[in-house]
Amino acid sequence: MTEATRRERLRAETEREIRQAARALLVESGRDAVTLRAIARKLGITAPALYRYYDSHDALLRQLCDDICDDMATALHEDLAADPTAKVDCKVRTVCHAFRRWALAHPQEFALVFASPRDPLGADQFGSVFLRLAGPLIASNQAANHVDAEVPSVLHEDLVRFQQVLAGAVSATGVELDGHVLNLGKIYHVVQSWVRLYGHVALEVFGRFPFAVTNPEPMFDSMLDQMLMDIGFSEAPESAGAPESAGR
Amino acid sequence: MTEATRRERLRAETEREIRQAARALLVESGRDAVTLRAIARKLGITAPALYRYYDSHDALLRQLCDDICDDMATALHEDLAADPTAKVDCKVRTVCHAFRRWALAHPQEFALVFASPRDPLGADQFGSVFLRLAGPLIASNQAANHVDAEVPSVLHEDLVRFQQVLAGAVSATGVELDGHVLNLGKIYHVVQSWVRLYGHVALEVFGRFPFAVTNPEPMFDSMLDQMLMDIGFSEAPESAGAPESAGR
């Protein structure tokens, strides 16, 4: 079984240490501190040795991005697995909260993976991670009644492609859905939800709300309530910042 | 009148050239290319000379951020001034489109100003620039009927502060509004709109939609329509990607 030779084991161990050191530097001191020489220093080796493991500084950062996304995926899955019997709308709420919590707890990672314009770093990793989880949940909501006609026809082609991705993610979980439930209108709302969710989380992580928000959580909850209503889940159940009686 | 001495004029001119060179480097080759030595090279001087103008590389980047925001503000104002007689909902639409267009045309600038976690760079410059323009427009919509009760009470305090900022921006334009129109419910929807607008634009600029979008414009238009409806503007007038009749 363990056909890894001694050399292979050592190499794997060193690579693990490299990733670990890079991650620690990122978390402690930000992106600019993730230096080949700093990593090498942590391992007690010299910088050029790292070229035996990665082609360039850039390649190492790319690997770091992948690791980060894997970690986030794990975190989201764990939060979701905590209550497997929950109703689907609760699950959506859970995974949205989990995304926000993870981002706030890992601002440097979030910034690294997300915010570099169009370069190969990150591509769309967060979107993929999150939507492969939340997308099927949202889309599987039998109650919602969005129809394809709401969607601008120009978008049909793109959405159909995304529909296939989501369908794959759904069937990977073992659940079976007929194509009727996973219609284009719903897919479209999944994307719209991602826009709002990402907008809020990015603004919060980067501290870029247009005014000082002393406690952004109720704002997030409120946005989430609205979002869930918009995508066809019934009236929001649990609500943190309870609004005082309706009326208009 | 021209009490600027010869030396002062030369200094001002050099500083202008520094900013110009920095901006050119950013646009051509990205944030990492904006180095003191590269700037100095463009001006035909040596790097230490730049310390006569800026305390550090960081201070220079901060100045660059300010310049960028000023430019964006100018661009938005110009787009809005093109049709001063337009109805308020058209103006909102115009300024939202202008924000997207500017961001897409200046991805490096957008990334620099926006995407650095919490550091003093940028603070919330884009939000300020945009919302000082669009906020009053949205908030001045007499037709909308949001009430404070919709807003989670925890947010009242923060929103009141933002309300004052917007009120200041409104009165700066000469228009008079009674407090009734600029109520908290509307302020809240202004913020929610900013979340969606920013979410879409950032995802598009950074190329981070969860699937390949061949033409994001109709998606933006569609989001904008929905957003304007949500904040109480009547049915969207102009609509790019006409949906084919209702039915399912």
Add this chain to the structure above:
DNA sequence: GAACTCTTGTAAACACCGTTCACTGAAACC
């Protein structure tokens, strides 16, 4: 066991970076 290759590391060097410091020379001031 000797000879060989393959792999992992080193040391030195290159070009670049931000920053500091002692300095020059010209403009501005009295």
Add this chain to the structure above:
DNA sequence: GGTTTCAGTGAACGGTGTTTACAAGAGTTC
């Protein structure tokens, strides 16, 4: 005319990514 002010220089320091030539151990082959 003498003095001060100040933009700009050149050299230096410690940092960076990357390349190159080289050493030394691990694994393999005969």
